[in-house]
Amino acid sequence: MRVENSNGETLKDTSSKAAKDNAEIYYDNDDSDRFYFHVWGGEDIHVGLYKEPLAQDEIREASLRTDEWLAGELALTGVLQPQAKGLDLGSGYGGAARFLVRKFGVFIDCLNIAPIQNKRNEEYNVQAGLADKITVRYGSFQDIPCEDNSYDFIWSQDAFLHSPDKLRVFQECSRVLKPGGVMAMTDPMKEDGIDKSSIQPILERIKLHDMGSLVLYRSLAKECGLVTLRTFSRPDSLVHHYSKVKAELVKRSDEIASFCSPQFQENMKRGLDHWIEGGRAGKLTWGGMLFRKADKL
């Protein structure tokens, strides 16, 4: 999620290439891998949907709830037919891909830029007997290595925030979707109407140039021939999720110290605080959108 390397160094993200490198550096190192794998949610490393009281819910369950929710929303559009072909952009460890394949009998291509994650994704797929239904590819959603009009649906969770050229991402998504195809995505975002300057300290801490918003994504989608079907803003999930990850970090600090550097833990904790504060202040949210490649609703 947050683009900083394990030493907390600032990473420039002024080009597509740089963004790819930043996210790759962030996710593709041993501290990150171990932290996300052991603390965040195992196979799923996106924001969860929590059931209150928060203390009685688990990150892993909440992450799965997100998959179920977004899949349910996507299913209503009718694209999750057996044998349908989907593309997961920023697929991480592949938890969502396996969930979708198991539940709907679809095929998924996973596109992701962190080889450490991709390797684990492929191992899981083999263990689950799903290797013939899921293909894992190294690559960036800035330049999707696929033919035009190839997918019935696109799925992307908390990945687009890393892109400094979000128009390019939407152009690519529209290009590879079949006509009538649907994209379901989630992302941490600015609240609509929040100016970059008012979240500058947060952006600096999380090493991003700027963030998307529902209004921005909707406008980019329109520019690329994608009609907005639905939008969801869940600031409570943003605050819940980062609060929960932070609580886990504190509670299990001795254990986590055995596989993550103190510097990494400290940076992570500060980053989490910024997300929590931004959500509480009404500046940041986390949400999702569904778009269809079509002329009209």
Place this chain on the structure above:
Amino acid sequence: MRVENSNGETLKDTSSKAAKDNAEIYYDNDDSDRFYFHVWGGEDIHVGLYKEPLAQDEIREASLRTDEWLAGELALTGVLQPQAKGLDLGSGYGGAARFLVRKFGVFIDCLNIAPIQNKRNEEYNVQAGLADKITVRYGSFQDIPCEDNSYDFIWSQDAFLHSPDKLRVFQECSRVLKPGGVMAMTDPMKEDGIDKSSIQPILERIKLHDMGSLVLYRSLAKECGLVTLRTFSRPDSLVHHYSKVKAELVKRSDEIASFCSPQFQENMKRGLDHWIEGGRAGKLTWGGMLFRKADKL
């Protein structure tokens, strides 16, 4: 939903009293009752969530899907505990109240201004053996006839649009919610940023002075001490629902003619077209929000 009487006359809605009367006149007459009861969705008369392809889905199933969805969202906040006390504002025939009572073991007070609907609601509750868990009251959400801090949750579907004084509605909701209580609501709305003037023909046809929007409701909520937990905008549901009701009206016109006047049918069809066109043009949407009576997320 639309405030016009069965002869399609324009009804002024410049005061609380007038709004109550308009909605009462609209819903509390035999044509409306028979139309909503036989065509719209039976026990549930709100916008549905459709599974595409639309032709293969039913209004009644889609309406139930809305109840399940909104209840699922509300359940995540932790307020739907057994014995919890809820208030349904604009409760219609009470379909949602019975659903919530059955599924969660809660108690519900239904507040509604159409005696014809209230009578049917009470009959259903007796038939279902739920009369001890659901109380039906005649009244307006502009002046909720309840004590301060009495409810664990408020539920309202597609009702607030009738109010010309939405601040007053939110003040009343905040007043009767217990601290920490949650309100879940849905409503047909303007898209954010859409000016009243650009939907004037629609407003005139549907006999409303103006409409709410996510931005407006969020701001009113804040003014009344309610924190926004989540917002949902589903323009596709708006278009689907009114398209489906219109298709039903056309398909069953002979049957409907036996219990609704031709004038009522004609007005209804024109009203439905305006909703559909407004949704397709990106001017109108239908969506929901969850608020908590609290200081912060």
